[in-house]
Amino acid sequence: MTAARTGRAVRVPAPGSLELIDVDVADPGPGEALVRIAWCGICGSDREVFAGTRPAEFVRYPVVPGHEWSGTVEAVGDGVPAGIVGRGVVGQGIRTAEGTPSSVVGDPEGWPQEYEETGFTLPGGWATWLTLPARYLHLLPEGADLRAAAGIEPAACVAEAVLLADVTVGSKVAVIGAGTLGLLAVQLLRGAGCEVTVVHRDDSRRELAATCGAAHYTSDPGSVEGRFDAVVEAAGAPGVARSAVRLARRGGRAVLTGIPASDADDLSSLELVSRNVHVMTVFGAPTRAWAYAVRAFAAGVLDPTPLITHEFDIARAGEALDVLAARSGALKVLLHP
Template sequence: MSPGAGRAVLLERPGSHRLVTAEPAPPGPGEVLVRVAAAGVCGSDRELYEGNRAPDYVRYPVVPGHEWSGTVEAVGEGVDPALTGRACVAEGFRNCRSCDRCRAGETSLCSGGYDETGFTRPGGFATTLTVPARLLHLLRPGTDLRAAALLEPAAVVAAAALTAAARPAERIAVVGAGTLGLLAVQLLAAGSPAELLVVDPRADRAGQGVEFGGTGARTPGQLGPLAGRYDLVVETAGAAGSAAGAVALARRGGRVVLTGLPAPGATGLDPTELAMRQITVHTVFGAPSAAWAHAVRCFEAGLLDPAPLITHELPLEGYADAVKLVGGGDPGVGKVLLRP
């Protein structure tokens, strides 16, 4: 291994990976080379490993890792040299910037085709990675880069919050108390809701939502009296019945934002119920640039603090163990990081 060489997890195909030597290539025009500080492992990384991700949203072999933070190590032609040494995160979607959706600011809906770091491009389970400089979001000196690795899921939550347009004194429920759910609780709590309920079948995880700013916690079996109560319901669980359960919690004329991605066979929504109760349903997949910027602002203002979610930190050699931890059902497992 040469002095400048690094390492990367290469997922050659579902269930088959190896740790490889990765020689950092000089960044090309408009690109930056980033040294990774920490990278989060999430449910979609487990799907990637198990081969359950839709074929249009993955390209094997791939270096996984779409949640990461790091420091700019080198810049390519046309990039401001002052970026070198700056702490950063970066958007995952490689949007084209020229289609109608990109020009409207909806960069996560780019019609140029799906292309994302960690799924179709090399990701953050590596010593270094190269990304377009235009996708960077810079962080203040001294930023906790462990916590900043969670800014990708925070951006998804920010996209949901911006879409929902929550107003002060509204009654809000968050369905799911995983990483997305607890970050959503933090962000929504900053908007002064009258009520902020956290719902999860794991009573201890629902209770953790109260520590993150919720006003109450329930399991799904305790929701009967609360049906039709909430102005806004943000669903983050991605469980088979969680979308339908979220709609049941919404009041007539209420709003529901779905961010979870359930497996095939999930309970469908009843269009008659939606129409008769005049429920507005929004969906979120990924995050546009505006949501990333909002998440970073909230993080640096102290309104989002992902650090308490982190329970495990492993080296790159622990990739397979990290995947087993995520979604394994152990209530003691929160956010798992790889530390290259």
């Protein structure tokens, strides 16, 4: 046994409250790894945790937020290969029961247990240290940019959308929303050889969308309805699910990733059936999507760097949340311990 390591963490003891705490971290137990966090992104769901607007079944207070993290393996417990110590890693957050078919494929639809996820019901990456089962880690290439790698978690979520969209070289794909998820989806789709059109509420992200590989950009979804083999919805605003269906061609596919505050004006079964549009959804990322995103990152197809607009020490987490909430040009905000 080594002496307990010390560090800092930002905790949300209750909605609307943040506290910076000192923590002692023990050696990892059997099957576990201890990761020194390098960077951790702030997601819209983290803002929900702070505000108290996340559905009660998906959060447990007090909690250290942070699921978009990257870091370096510091130590491992019994049963974990010692060779991963010192390696850069990212990690899956949603837990599955060990030894069940769902955990083998990393499929959260098969949860045989209550929902548990890093940064929501379990301690997350707004901290110096993070301990988690080593089976959830994904190794990065030697010398990987850990600052950029903090964007792999959201990329894994949209990687699942790309896989469900079943695209091929030359597919015409629309991405609704030019936030973090949408722009990462653009990169992955462009890497798959698709012709990508970004549909966003205004022209503010036109240049960045082009940097990420978009061939076309519009703020008028009505002008491109019915043109796309597949549509990836990454906006999470009321009405966008219906818009996604209308953008797809007859027999096309729409993949929804956002959770709007209201769905009163959304999907119509008449439109779905009459136009034979196939609708799929993504909640979190299974193992296959993580593997896809990590491979794309290693190959240089995925580069979250252009999306990073702000960086803060974790002691300034409250200020970071304010910047993101102000919607004044902030896109991906990172914390570092």
